[in-house]
Amino acid sequence: MHVFVTGATGFIGAAVAADLLAAGHSVTGLARSAEKAKALAETGAEVLMGNVNDLDLLARTCGKIDAVAHLAFNHDFTRFKENCEDDRKVIHAMGQTLVGTGKPMVVTSGIPAAPGRASVETDSHPGSDVMPRAASEEAAHEALAAGANMGIIRLPQVHDTAHFGLITFFAQVARQKGFVGYAGDGSNLWPATHVSDAARVYRLALERAAPGAVYHAAAEAGVPAIEVSEALAKGMGLPVRALDDAEVEGYFGPLTHFSRFNILASSDWTREVLGWQPTGPGLLEDLRRIEDFA
Template sequence: MRVFVTGASGWVGASVVRDLRAHGHEVLGLARSDQGETIAREAGAQVLRGTLDDLELLQQAARDSDGVIHTAFNHDFTRFAENAAQDRRAIEAIGAALEGSERMLLVTSGLAGMVAPGQLADEDDRPSGDFPRYSESAAQALAARGVRAGTVRLAPSVHGLGDHGFVPILIGIARSTGISAYVGEGANRWAGVHRLDAAPVYRLALEKGLPLPVYHATADEGVPFKAIAEVIGRQLGLPVESREPEHFGWFARFAGAEIGATSVRTREALGWAPTQPGLLSDLDQPGYYAA
């Protein structure tokens, strides 16, 4: 297949490109900067320079491909609403270019806001009405119009050395406050997946013709947040203590959230079997804490 990948230089996107290329697929990767172009080329992509605001460019790339994997998203949380709207416009434009064809689209979303405390989300669960990102709802709207569209929900921690996501944020908060903290009893759970395990979910879904509307890229179903804090505290030599949500600032919504999820249906439908280290063992190595 010829696959168009947005965010081809990103933490997840570059791994998707490498995995596609390792399995014989041709990849056109979107990159918005010189640095991004270098990363995407090193991963094995042909590079298309542009941004998510270049809607006609996105549409032409989609028309010229057998499938589209949309991993790009601006994670600047100070302007999250604008970035979510940009994401939706890009998905809608790509979907319009694919409408009436057999070409496939996979978008990327998350697991926040899926279930109540003590429960694990599965692929049939749907985000609550206050979920701030439109990726999945945009894909569902396209599917209702006959577009072959699906969603990969990523675990809150897509980990691995070089990670710059949620766990490094927690490490930064621990360093700045002198405490590796958790909320309440720390029993809320996070799913986790190594980025090298997440990437094949996208490829397998396309190769198998999108057998499901939603896929869970989750290897660890639910790691107690307190256990994450304990590993961080041990590695940094800091006390591990319970704190009120305000301790985490803008990150409080995630620190206290239940973001656990199963991936049973995804594994069965795709034959996906994670092989990389789990979240806690991956975090328990000095390389994660290099200043």
């Protein structure tokens, strides 16, 4: 299978490309710079120079491949809603090209909260007017309704010893502030998975190619924020303390909304249908061995 991977030079996208190549598939990866293109080519992938917002380029490329893994996303949280709407346009452009072809495409989203219980794969996000990231799922559902073979992979905090999803940005704040802070009593939960396990979900989903399937790539159902903060502080050599409500926004800035995430995630169905068994280290283990923020 020849797979087009957007975000192929990013943290998770690079792992997805590597996993696909190791499984015997071929990969065309999107790259924006000569430096990143060189690194991608050295893995054995074909390189497509361009930008994820070049919708004509994306559509043309979808006509030449067998499957698509869409991971590219702009993580500038000062314009989060705009970035989510840009992603809607990207998914629409590729999805419309794939209508009627049967070629599978998986898009990336986040795991929704389900107050009082674990979130499962059949749970829906609130609309994008409430949760901007839902724009990606809305675009995927629109393409599915038009006849494209679309799937959705919902990611938790994806990590190794240098990257930790949103926690990476919290670490940057902690370095600036001189301490690791967390909102309230720190009992809110963060599902997580190692990057190698997340990458395998993308490959297995594309190989299964089930239209309309939604997968939760959560190896750990929920890690308490206080434990995440303590492990991060230990890894960075910083103090840690709770923030009261009046301090949270001043500390986290545009990340304030994310700091209060409280999600317990089930991946039971994903494990069953894909035969997915996570094997990577846990989030706290990787945080204690942190590389880039000490």
